[in-house]
Amino acid sequence: MKELEDRILKDGRVLPGNILKADSFLNHQIDPDLMQRIGETFADHFRTQNITKVLTIEASGIAPAMMTAYALHVPLVFAKKHGAHNIGSEFYTASVHSYTYDSDYTIVVSSAYLSDVDRVLIIDDFLANGQAVHGLLEICRKAGAACGGIGICIEKGFQPGGSELRAMGYDVMSLALIESMAGGKITFR
Numbered sequence: 223m224k225e226l227e228d229r230i231l232k233d234g235r236v237l238p239g240n241i242l243k244a245d246s247f248l249n250h251q252i253d254p255d256l257m258q259r260i261g262e263t264f265a266d267h268f269r270t271q272n273i274t275k276v277l278t279i280e281a282s283g284i285a286p287a288m289m290t291a292y293a294l295h296v297p298l299v300f301a302k303k304h305g306a307h308n309i310g311s312e313f314y315t316a317s318v319h320s321y322t323y324d325s326d327y328t329i330v331v332s333s334a335y336l337s338d339v340d341r342v343l344i345i346d347d348f349l350a351n352g353q354a355v356h357g358l359l360e361i362c363r364k365a366g367a368a369c370g371g372i373g374i375c376i377e378k379g380f381q382p383g384g385s386e387l388r389a390m391g392y393d394v395m396s397l398a399l400i401e402s403m404a405g406g407k408i409t410f411r
Contacts, residue, residue, distance in 0.1 A: 223397035224264055226375065227410050229256060230398055242348075248347035248375060249347050249364070260397060261289025264345060264373040267395050271345040271370035274393040275299050275336065277362070279318070279329055279354050286375050287345035294343070299336055301329035301361060305366025314364040318357035330395040331361050334349065338366030347395065376400065379411050 235243040247253040264286070273294055278287035279301045282334070290296035301316075304327055312333040317335075319326050344358050355372055356360065362369050377384045377396035387394050399411040 223260070225256065226398045227261060229253075230376065230400075231408060233360050237404045240381075240403055240406065242375060242376065242378070242400070242403065242408070249285070250307075251261045252285045252321065257289045259291045260286050260375060262289075264290040264326045264343070264395065265293030265395060267403065268343050268371045268393075271393075272341050273370050275343055275367070276344045277301070277331075277336070277358055278345050279303065279358065282348070283346040283354075286347060286373070290343065290345050290373060292322065294380060297335075297369050299331060300357060301331045303327050303329055313315065314361045315328075316357040316360035316364075319351075319353045329357050331365070333365065334364040336361065336367050340365070340367040342375060343371050344368050344369060345373045347375045349377040349382040349383045349387075349394075352386055355387060371395065373397075378403075 229247055233246045237243055271308040273296055275296055276287045276291040277300045280303055283302055287298050314331050316329050317326055324335055342362050344355055346354055371393040376398045379399045379401050384394055401411045402409045
């Protein structure tokens with residue numbers, strides 16, 4: 223998505239450790255017009271997959287996932303981090319390792335909102351090593367839900383997550399696929 227690539231080049235910042243800060247438009251301060259077009263782009267690509275739910279992890283994935291769910295006219299479910307006291311007693315969990323924060327956390331989805339009748343579209347803001355997506359796929363497996371595709375705003379193509387998911391047979395659509403951030407310079411595939 224050329225508009226997203228241009229915005230990354232204009233407002234993104236490369237930090238040490240191959241961290242890309244896109245917080246001025248994607249995941250802290252959010253550009254709603256850009257987010258609407260992101261959601262429509264994902265919805266157009268996955269429209270024929272009979273998606274019944276969009277699934278993401280709080281908090282950064284919620285904005286693009288919400289706009290995608292809106293464009294598909296299906297509910298959005300987001301996995302809560304570290305559980306919650308008000309989620310009920312029946313839920314699915316998975317462990318996720320965060321590349322950005324170099325820490326592990328548990329994600330939780332209530333069994334009331336995901337089941338074996340669902341065909342899920344996973345949406346997230348970033349894909350690097352793929353741990354968040356693998357956690358969401360584990361939640362889907364536990365619920366018996368099928369995965370109809372994976373939509374990623376920004377993929378770091380020089381890290382293995384996207385390649386591994388594609389090799390597993392998943393339709394992974396990345397709107398901006400970064401080839402390199404060497405020397406702080408962003409180049410796209």
